[in-house]
Amino acid sequence: MSSRNARGNSSRLDTGLLLACCILSVIALLLPDRLGEPIATTIRRTVLAPLLTVQGQSQTVRAAITARDDDLVLRGAAAAQAATAPALAAENESLRRLLGLAGRLRDGFVVAEAFHPAGLTDDFTITIGAGSAVGVNAFTPVVTADGLVGMVESSDPARSVAITWAHPDFGVSAMSADESAFGIVKPHLVSGPERYLLELRGVPFRASLDSGTLIVSSGLGATYPRGISIGTVISEIPTTERWARTYLLKPSVLPSTLSAVVLLLPSRVAGGVSQVWTDVASADSAARAIVAASDSAAKLAALAELAARRAALLAASDSARADSMLAPLGPAPTVRPPSISPSISPPISPPISPPIRPPPDTMPPRTVPPGGVE
């Protein structure tokens, strides 16, 4: 009986405590803020103070961990951006130069994006995002601000496929920037890294070219207008030919780095682009000539050579105009006066030199099979 009473008392006590706690909770809920806030503040500053200190330290640790994670993410993002920055800078520089080229060309061209490679096994062609809808057809020259890339081989309304100078079928009639030597530029068909160089073949034996000489298109053949930069001379290649020289060229353009190109439409090809690339080339040539002529004897020889070249080119120009067979090939080579005007003018007696006739193109214009030599 007493046990039952004890259980009943305990049960009543439990119930009483429950009701008391519930009533206190409800009272706390109903208290206005001005009365409840002092109670909460007292609890926070007394009972909970050490726990809140621990909580603050834990939150600091958590913030440090999160900040470190964020820092790592930022570092990763910065590293990724740094990795792509040179490529972006190079592309910007390329586009700026392309804009400069467009300004010099003024009209008769199309700017398009270049995609490469066209095939998994083909390193020598590029796909261009412009086609016959904008006037791009086969044999349209492809250039950049640095120089010649190649030519369009086939075109669809919206896209074209072009061969680059490294393609085995590529060829262009070329000359040195100072017009002292003519020849045909072909890819250097060897194995290894030198595969991505060019050869200037068929240069007359008497025309010796120094390393660094700029080679440009000669304009003979009508596919490529005169004056597009092709490359610079690296060295002479020994061959079995005794009447002509072959030079190894470093190309002006690396197709693997292309992102945008300029396609020269027929109107621009007919109008010529001589002033676009060769202004700088002439200046370079003049500077090299002046440097080479640092001693008086060499200077005299250089001036004599210039005078002879001028006379030879005049004769060649007259001959070209007179030859009706050359008329369809486009305008005759423009003869420009030498860019060197010596401050000391000794009497020049030009040596007798046979006129230098540029080698004719190996292909007639617009009749070249796809990928054929100009």
Added chain:
Amino acid sequence: MNPWNVLRAVAVFVVLVAAHFSLRPLMGGPVPIDFLCLAVLFAAVRVRPGAAAVIGFLSGIGMDSLALQGLGTSALAFTIVAFGASWLKAVFFADNLGLTALFVFLGKWAYDVVYVLISGGVPDGQVLVQLLLWSPLAAALTAVVGVMLLLLARPVFGTRRATHRRR
């Protein structure tokens, strides 16, 4: 009540409350582990329902003091949950792991339900999502942690037999 049992219950309660203020801020995440709820439930099952109600009330009023509004909300929720836990645990059984997990799950969920419904701090459109998605997830996570704690600290908790029925 055996003083050793009281000491153990107090020790477990203090450790879990300390974990609530030290470990929980480190974990983060959308579904927090409620160590305070575990502390209240584990303490409640070792004392009489009246004492459990007092423990729940004091724990809740402490939590309420950290909130800007709603003083008494957690106090009422913990009072009900702790009293119910103590009463139910005494009715049914002892330290079965599965039932302990279910017990903690229901206790935490009940606390969230009472808290959300009383406080009204959750927007109307989010009440069901809170009660049927986030609260069960938090309750489940709390239950898992409770079972792990029970396994790790079985010597401290002691073993209760089903024969210790009070009613």
